[in-house]
Amino acid sequence: MAADRRADPAVTTAHPVERTDTARLATEVDQLRRALDSRGVIDRAQGMIMALTPCPADRAWQVLVEISQHGNTKLRDVAAALVATAGGTALPPDLYAPFHRAVHTARTSRPSRATPPRPRP
Numbered sequence: 433m434a435a436d437r438r439a440d441p442a443v444t445t446a447h448p449v450e451r452t453d454t455a456r457l458a459t460e461v462d463q464l465r466r467a468l469d470s471r472g473v474i475d476r477a478q479g480m481i482m483a484l485t486p487c488p489a490d491r492a493w494q495v496l497v498e499i500s501q502h503g504n505t506k507l508r509d510v511a512a513a514l515v516a517t518a519g520g521t522a523l524p525p526d527l528y529a530p531f532h533r534a535v536h537t538a539r540t541s542r543p544s545r546a547t548p549p550r551p552r553p
Contacts, residue, residue, distance in 0.1 A: 470508035477511035480518070485538040495534045502530035 474496070481492035496514075500507040503526055510527060517523055523531060 470511070473515050474508060474511040477514040480514055481535070481538070484535055487538050491538055491541075495538050498534040498537075499527060499530045502533070503527040 477496060478489060478492045481487065481495045482489060485492070485495070487495070496507055496510055499505075500510045503510060505513075505524075505527060513521075513524055513527055514531070
């Protein structure tokens with residue numbers, strides 16, 4: 433029984449670089465999981481921006497980034513707050529001005545053309 437409690441020699445004798453790589457990979461996996469978890473709410477918020485302005489998806493993404501930067505709030509938190517407004521929750525006061533400024537800019541800016549117009553024959 434005492435032998436069962438001994439540490440695994442493979443774990444205790446691992447090279448420091450291997451432990452560092454393992455820790456780095458574990459951190460990366462955690463970050464990727466959080467990104468996947470927040471992707472849905474970000475997509476919903478992006479859709480709300482597209483409906484409000486109206487604008488294309490890439491411009492809606494820029495609006496969310498703008499709100500995040502000017503509101504000093506993580507993008508996933510901005511998205512969650514915006515989606516919560518659909519259920520009747522008020523937008524947090526620190527996001528109110530950045531939201532209205534970014535949406536106004538998106539509404540009044542001219543859409544960029546993805547491809548130049550073709551000449552008529």
